[in-house]
Amino acid sequence: MVVLQVMLILLQIPLADLHTHVVKCPIREPLPTPQRYYKRGNFMIGASMSQVILFLDDEYSFHEYPISDSGSPIIVTKNYQHVLALVFAVNEINGNPKLLPNVSLGFHILESYFSAKRNYYTAIELLCTFGHFVPNFECEIHSNLIAVIGGLGAEASCHLAALLDIYKLPQFSYGDFAPTLNDQASSLIIYRMVPDEAHQYNGIVLLLLHFRWTWIGLVTMDDGNGDVFLKNLLPVFLQRAICPAFIGRVSTIHSFTDYFSVQNSWQETYSTIMGSKASVVVVHGETQAIMCLRGLLYQGESSDKASYSKVWIMAAQMDISAVNTHKGWTIQSFHGALAFTVHSQEVPRFQTFLQNLRPHDAQGDGFIQPFWEQAFGCSLANDEGSCTGEERLESLPGPFFEMSMTGHSYSIYNAVHAIANTLHAMRASTSWVKLHRGRLEHQTLRPWQLHPFLRSMMFNNSAGETVFLNKNGEFSVGFDITNLVTFPNTSFVRIKVGKMDPWARPGKEFEVDEDAITWPTYFNQVMPLSLCNDHCCPGYQKKKKEGEPFCCYDCVPCPEGKISDQPDVDSCSPCHQDQYPNTKQDKCTSKAVTFLSYTEPLGISSVAFAFFFALITVGVLGTFVKHHNTPIVKANNRNLSYMLLVSILLCFLCTLLFVGQPEKMMCLLRQMAFGVVFSVAVSCVLAKTVIVVLAFMATKPGGRIRKWVGKRLTNSIIVVCSLIQVGLCSVWLTTSPPFPDADMRSHMKEVVLECNEGSVAMFYCVLGYMGFLALVSFTVAFLARNLPGSFNEAKFITFSMLVFCSVWLSFVPTYLSTKGKYMVAVEIFSILASSAGLLGCIFFPKCYIIILRPEVNKKEMVIRR
Template sequence: MEICIWKDGLMIRMMFYQPGALVVGGVASQIFYFHDDTLYFNEQPTRALIEEPISILKNYQHILALAFAVKEVNENPKILPNITLGFHILNNYYTAQMTFKATLSLLSMQDRFIPNYRCGTQNRLIATIGGLLSEYSFNIATVVEINKLPLFTYGAFCPAQGDKTLFPSMYQMVPNEDYQYMGVVQLLLHFQWTWVGLFVLDDNNGDRFLQTVLPMLSQNGICDAFILRTPKQSYLAEMMELLIMKQEKYAVLVEKNANVFFVYGEFPSMQVLKTLLFAFHVLSLPPLGKVWIITSHWDFDSINVEGHFGTQTFHGALSFTVHSNEPLGFQAFLQTIKPSWVKEDGFIQNFWEQAFDCLIPLSDEDERSKQTCTGEEKLNSLPQTIFEMSMTGHSYNIYNALHAVAHALHAVYGSSPKHRVLLEPQDVQPWQLHSSLMKITFNTSAGDTVCFDENGQLIEGFGLTNWVTFPNRSFVRVKVGRLEPFGKALTINDSRIVWHKSFNQVLPLSVCNDNCYPGYSRKKREGEKFCCYDCVPCPEGMISDQKDMDSCISCPDVQYPSRAQNECLPKRIIFLSFEEPLGTILTLLAISFSLITVLVLGVFRKHQDTPIVKANNRSLTYILLISLLLCFICPLLFIGQPGKVTCLLRQVAFGIIFSVALSSVLAKTITVVLAFMATKPGSRMRKWVGKRLAYSIVFSCSFIQAGICVLWLSTFPPFPDMDMHSVHEKIILGCNEGSGTMFYCVLSYMCFLAIVSFTVAFIARKLPDIFNEAKFITFSMLVFCSVWLSFVPTYLSTKGKHMVIVEIFSILASSAGLLGCIFCPKCYIIILRPKLNNRAQFILKKNKKC
């Protein structure tokens, strides 16, 4: 049997042969060519110079990988015993015409070109392996699909071209190309590169690439700094014309902000790009120190036109590479390669002569100027740009493709001896392999598992490789990451990556403008791409805690922006506590006034039978003193952490207690007036003078206030609340009054009682009575009203715990005013002037006044 493989761009002259390609061309009347990194001009080129092709020596490993795989299968008694595999290699010269011709020749007789006609049972074609480039794989597939011949592509294949419904007989040894694009997007996001230059093939594949990639980049916040279209292949004359056109765009390439270039292309388009870069170097344009991100098509090769510049430009490049591994025995197999195989290997002569710069004489008559090859040359002595000893990804794909065919054939023949007798090799048809290939799973000698999904694509991921180059044109592939199958996840080892020397091993930046750091937000620039923006500070009260935020955000209610507006800090909960200085002072004042009130009450109790205590209703005096004592204790409810009970009791207790105190003052004042009027002859007021009226006044006035408070508690009672917004950096824990209207109703009623008391006392202040309290009540009511009239605007203009302090101060001040103005004069007489506190003195002074 025979397995055919097409090799795109192999090492000999017939491979990638285009007369004058990348070697010679003309502009106007001058002829130019490259030699040793130097540009020369001649009037007339020689024929030898024009027809000398450029060979891609590295691709010779693909042939050796196929030969090694066939050798492995034929020597393995467990796979296809008594059956020998063979192979036939043809070249397509990188042209669609030659691809179709070579494919049709395989389907005809070996010595006669009659497409789709074969006779005999020898050299039966059972499968094809080909397609380093997607375009030529598509050309091959359109021919072999007619015969349902399995086709294995070992290079990249465009997803649209590789549709399983169009080519059910095709199997891709490289995962879907779209997965690489997903990996590139993840790579750009990982390093936060958002301003990327694109190098794209100038053909349908390039258009399809842009249609796929540009939306993916845009959806992930990445912009293209520029898009440079490069031709697939070109003669040098066309290259120089292209150079002249692209030179104007070179300023875009050296632009500092775009430090990352994403390249999509296939060989030989990559050669065009590298030759363009070399030409820029020859023209003394600034060097490009960039990060190159390249798909799996790319590789360093032996195109000498680039010289040292070709490898150093791509130092530190990152590429998604096809998975590869080293099969057992491959290194030993490479050591056996000798130029003496020239009769069996039609490619080795050209490879050997170009790689080692010597000649293999085919006859004694050959007279050539170069040195004759000794046959002792070693492949491991060649630079890596010419030949790599380790198996590359594409060679490994060819190796696995051959083993997949062998295992599928083995499955068709069966494993029992009777099946081998019943089924002869000539009876096997290519289409019979498909059912086995779709279900096949096997392990290679390198330890990898090979299997295909329902679309005939190899289930495998990509490796992320960092290319480290050296001045001697050697390089090292450093594996720095892996893209999981189907592009699900990309893992990167940042510490292993070597960047281009221009970055001094610092992570490169590739953004349209500097990042907007926390505390700033992005503002789009008019007329430019969304990756280009200005940075504006966050508005007051808002923050941005990450780089490049589109808008600032507000902090949660329990947090506040830092001074730099780059983070939210937790707010501190505050309330008027007993421990803080002001809380301590107010507490001491409340306790002190309470003790003074108790002392006054004790004095009056001790001297309760004296005239000054009996005057103006002794019981009212006790009620007033007790209510004042409670007024001084009431502020303690306002200090400390507010709770549900304290919030309910605060204003209610304050309102009712003060109403009792004011009612007592009013009752004492009315008692004075009635007592004076009752002394007139024939007055009917005598029946109103007495304790009953006084108690009725106190009870009725206090009951009205109590009713207001009950209505307040039953409708909108006070409750604990947190004020998040009054103070910038703090949460104020306090009591919400529930209904502000009811609160001011309580205050208004207190003020009404105070005004009535003040009015009555003012009228009775000059009544002839030695112990007349009206003048003292008048002054106390004046103090009381002054305090509470100033309380309202002050209370409304303060926030947080200062509102509580204002109310406590007003309670203490008004209560102290009542205590001092009414009881201090009496205490002065009782304690310091006891002689005045007797009935005789009282009658004497009364007679004098009369």
């Protein structure tokens, strides 16, 4: 609105008089310039396009076209296809009697010289009748401007929309990707034929992640668009673990004086790009950006081949092949580059239209002469080295002109057809027909009346694609991912290797065909790596380097017990409990299931010793039974001896419960049987000791102590002491009984099946109670060791209890220090050793006398002794 006020002041038009006046305007031809293409029609389509690059002074007026004083301008010959796409689309529509019968489309295409500010003038001239430059007035012969296509770039689109929006003219932008315009959608009426740049950011990130490129160079222009690009992309990079190796800012030039001032900064940028070990460089900008980058690479190509060691990823704003402003330059540096390009399709008959194009047939085309002379290196004037006019466009190298329709041209083609289909829909609507003097006539169409139809517009173009605009006014099409393959003769081909379509169904938004990609020759057709350092192999994990970005790291082996089966893991992970790491620590191996079985040497030896000692115990018991009437058997209370021998026999046999695969019943019986049987055995020993002591104390006939000597006392001691242990075992079974378990932690490579004791406290209570009985027996026996030997068993009981206590005192630390099946083996050994100690210390001397010294085993000898 500020711009409008300034213009009204300059033109001396009061703001209050801002309305359309129909006057007879004085005819004044527009400023002379070859850079325009005009064709009259019932409805006119305006266009702002850029083909000529001029280095202008910072201040210039609109009194004459700047090209008149600019010397030899730079012609971006590829952009001439944009003009031809619009002309072809208009001709195609005018030749279709079904689309707009009895109505013709015209166009007025103006050159904007790649200058965003120039679009202010372009907008005013489009709004005026051709040849009548009177802003804000509608002449008797008016322009019938119905829509405008342009401009190339976000800033150019904004400048153009600032004036077109006043008149509510539909504007179709074919090169504006900037996401900032979404916030202005309510005020600026722009229909965008290309997707929002935010979708491109996502596509770039997905492409980098697909190839696992995390160390990336960024090159953008040193302007506002570059700032927006970095502001939006860098946070996404950090979220997806991608690091910028460097950020190069290329200064733009607007005048010849700028060229000399930016030489040093260009050289620094080139050194930064080529000095980095990042193999992938993302480049963002518009046409001038790619031309500046091409200039940078050309400076270093003669002495440095580093430019061939980069994979260039180009944003869709950049026409990657629009770089041959100098015929001596090649585009070999961009061989293998990947580019996001606006989606395009081959339009039928378009190449034929290009092949038939001749400069002398293009009436009113002010773009063709500079294009033709620049592209073919000749002159259309009648002098030496003149063009014949019969040169063919298909003979031009790709960097100068492409015969295939580019993405920008396809957008312009669709924009023209969108306008035509909208006009067709409006004319077919009954609301635009009125009764005048008994006849139905169409009302006069105004540009702002197209907007309701455009928002719901949908049609099929001649390429077979459905074209429609979404709710944000965007053409709902994604990006093509193209691979640039160059040849020594400066020609090239674009190969579509993927796509980025944010509107596709889930899972199909991003696709890329790796096998179809041609990589730069430096990499010898092997997918390049772009990392701060080499990948960490499986079996290793990342370790951050101090002072470096997170993409730079060292690789260290996984800690013991952990693995990494993928490269570049942040931290190693432990294996499942039933698995263990292999030697390389890159995968998990299933643990072997083990337990103390009957088939392994340790189990076989345990069973063998158990049966061996059991047979000895049976032999001793048989000997005692056979010689039950001998004095030595009678002197030591043969009933207690029988009971003790049976208890010892059961102790040996209970070790069999500890061998074999643990089961529920086995686990319940194992410790209970051991605890109760051993308590009975130790109780028998205690009863023997007490009887020996009482026997020597009851020397007086009829004394009180003599009454205690007998079966009643021994049975009481055995029953009471045993019942206490039975009570402890009952509490254990009731509260937290033992159960089968698998020990997966004790051994790295084995899963040990075992019996979990349930309550460890109860286990040690049972064991402690046995130790208490043994300690009491040892104490009593030790005190009675000096009584007369013929009747005294106390010495043997003392030794047996000493062995018993020694075994079980050493059992506790040994048991706690072992793992798995070896814990079971320690307990078996302790049971066998303590039982053998009781058997040997108490009964071996008696058996020796019974078997080898029978002459001593007589009443007379016992009494004598």
